[in-house]
Amino acid sequence: MKQPYVWPESVRAAFCFTIDVDAESPQLWRKRKQPSLSMNELEQRFYGLREGIWHLLDLLARYEVSATCFVPIHEAVTRPWLLETLVEAGHEIGLHGVLHEIVSELTRDQFAEIVEKGLETVVRYTGKKPSGFRSPAWEMTPWAFDVLHEAGIAYDSSLSGNDHPYSLGDTTEIPIQWPLDDAVFFRYAGTGADRWPPCSTSDAAASWLDICESMERFGGSVVTTVHPWITGRSYRTGLAEALLKHARNTSGLWICTAGELAAYHASSQNHEVFMEELNPPFLSQGRPT
Numbered sequence: 044m045k046q047p048y049v050w051p052e053s054v055r056a057a058f059c060f061t062i063d064v065d066a067e068s069p070q071l072w073r074k075r076k077q078p079s080l081s082m083n084e085l086e087q088r089f090y091g092l093r094e095g096i097w098h099l100l101d102l103l104a105r106y107e108v109s110a111t112c113f114v115p116i117h118e119a120v121t122r123p124w125l126l127e128t129l130v131e132a133g134h135e136i137g138l139h140g141v142l143h144e145i146v147s148e149l150t151r152d153q154f155a156e157i158v159e160k161g162l163e164t165v166v167r168y169t170g171k172k173p174s175g176f177r178s179p180a181w182e183m184t185p186w187a188f189d190v191l192h193e194a195g196i197a198y199d200s201s202l203s204g205n206d207h208p209y210s211l212g213d214t215t216e217i218p219i220q221w222p223l224d225d226a227v228f229f230r231y232a233g234t235g236a237d238r239w240p241p242c243s244t245s246d247a248a249a250s251w252l253d254i255c256e257s258m259e260r261f262g263g264s265v266v267t268t269v270h271p272w273i274t275g276r277s278y279r280t281g282l283a284e285a286l287l288k289h290a291r292n293t294s295g296l297w298i299c300t301a302g303e304l305a306a307y308h309a310s311s312q313n314h315e316v317f318m319e320e321l322n323p324p325f326l327s328q329g330r331p332t
């Protein structure tokens with residue numbers, strides 16, 4: 044029988060509210076070879092750091108929850124107020140690329156430069172070194188884990204190989220859950236690219252609460268992922284509020300940042316029990332360079 048994950052006393056599950064603070068960088072990366080002046084999606088994305096982030100920060104303050112904010116460096120340096128504002132409000136900063144680069148499309152050296160630039164920039168703006176990374180679009184490679192470890196990054200939050208934190212080689216993985224990402228429900232670029240209507244906020248909230256309750260029953264770590272340009276929309280803030288209310292009203296649920304969760308995992312017996320090989324032998328042929 045599988046050993047249960049051991050939580051601190053009186054805790055039965057964990058809850059992390061994470062924000063991927065992307066604005067325009069994913070689009071700039073995607074269109075880097077064919078720059079475009081099309082404004083539709085860009086303006087949707089600009090909304091996130093004009094308006095959406097303030098809606099989310101207001102909700103987090105009201106429910107007294109510290110979030111983990113994964114911030115692309117492009118967004119940080121083009122809004123010099125951003126990192127300082129997030130840190131002053133009590134939130135954790137994690138790395139999320141420079142221009143939201145897809146890791147599997149980079150060389151190892153390019154990725155190492157991006158991590159180094161990320162660390163240098165966050166330290167310059169906040170005085171504190173981040174301990175975590177989330178890969179854009181949640182794509183990772185074994186060598187990316189090596190680079191993170193060499194750079195002193197303690198945890199990654201991009202993969203979903205367990206219901207609770209686990210160890211992938213030397214790195215703690217804080218697993219994400221795809222159906223707890225708002226982009227899955229609401230991302231709508233328009234202009235004929237997306238032909239389905241975005242999901243209703245109340246349907247998404249019902250689905251998310253159902254997933255939270257199931258994971259709590261199984262003693263997992265719930266990691267919700269929202270974007271300021273999506274859930275930060277005034278007409279969708281009900282989704283974030285439903286989650287925060289649920290977390291506050293659920294006994295035995297540890298509301299923590301991803302960094303706190305990773306630190307707990309690494310210092311607990313779980314680190315030895317839930318240890319997976321980063322690069323199992325059957326994958327070694329064809330390992331990307």
Ligand SMILES: [Zn+2]
Pocket residue numbers: 063064065069139143179180
């Ligand atoms: Zn992102």
